[in-house]
Amino acid sequence: MKDADDIGRTSLRGVKGRVTHLRDLLSPVRPLRIADVGANPVNVPAYQQLLDMQACEVWGFEPDDDAFAALEKTGRPGTHFVQRAVGKSGPGTFYPHQATGMGSLFKVDEASVSYLGRHGWYGRQREGVALDLISLDDIPEDELPPPDLLKMDIQGGELDVLRTGSQRLSEAVAIMPELRFAQIYVDEPMWSDVDHELRDQGFILHKLVEPKAMSLGTSHKDKMRHTAFRNQLVDGDAVYIRDPRQMDNWSDDQVKQLAIAAAGVFDSLDLTIYCLDHLTTRGVLPEDASKNFFNSLPKWLRKPG
Template structure:
């Protein structure tokens, strides 16, 4: 990882913003970058218990703030029985009637009036290369009110719903249209969640899905087919994130290829990267 950083020589560490930083689904995709001290993380988590845990465990390259990021308006936060389902949106009972194994998790235990901030208004964010976001259905409001901060971003990992779990929740199609309009294209799925449609369930595995897609974490990247719209520093951070977070070695090599064409890297950098991969047994 440090070898790649030395090859690319970006001007600064990669800047990551994590909205909904509560680590309920395990390690974040940027864990290895952070462990290698090659990125800085600014996280947002309005649930105070989760925020306290994040701040207790953080390194000197991380900061976690209590702001709820959305459209800048007042909202009622629906605190659910399972904290991972807490949302600014109301759980859609018609949907949950079809996924009974999930329904109890979405029981609203408390309603709290909170103020939200627009991503564009957050002074603590000076640069944003990689946005990771999971805020239970309110992601589109962030993309719409954060266009200036996202203008230089190169990767977005967002949760999407194929079956909307909340009332008035934007669909995957709406999110896809907006991110494409901001210059991103889909790259890969980081995770796909299937869920059994009620009343069917496997006898010993009641949470095991059959075919019905429910949610996914999808990764969008700056559209590399339009390289004239991507500057050299963006290409370097895209290469770092693609390699370190997603093992997308082909995308990393494409970025290096473009940088070589622009004479922003020495002419042998592609070969050095390929040698690095072969030496690490990533590529046969």
């Protein structure tokens, strides 16, 4: 059973402590670079605690007027916000939505959202707005240096970002896309399309983060309260990492940045320790580096003895 002190160490203080430990140990050449495509602040981003301790630098892209205005209000040291739509360079159409976070380059599919019991999603999409898209590869490097981690939540546009950003992502160690399992928008790419593209670019699926499921639009939907009725898998964030089987070919700093991202952004402490072990075999870290890190973790994460 977790005691109160152990639970506290896994929250904000825990992330601060473990990342401070890692940064002191690893001495990375710079803070973790994060590109956030679709940076609408509807939710607290997974990297927020790193940003609070100035352990990362973020380039956030958001085309929606209201969302961008809200994003600018959150500005703090280490953030760079750009009101641009990222995708395949050229003209496009953006469809704002009354539900924040549902604006998309794709139209809502009426039949799909009706099946999901969300009829209102179709009616609340607004008229399309013409805009210019720019690919990651076409953004000047002085506006977006090569990121270590790419986060995307753009309602179906993730595949185009990846396909037209492979050069800018050639040194990245982690990609965090939203994956779609049940269709919401007309002709949007599904999870398998994104998965194939990422594997072609040298990444493997590491974990799913809180996949979302919904109950269907049945005649008894309004009477359903138990989570057992939520069975249709819809979407969820995922973490892909550059194939660790090829880690011998990485630079020392790529391994270091992945260790920090795993500990401070997507909570994969076994991956952090894997990176520390690898750096030890290179002679970059002392033999007891991973042991000391592991022993600094909360007691409930370790077997007794």
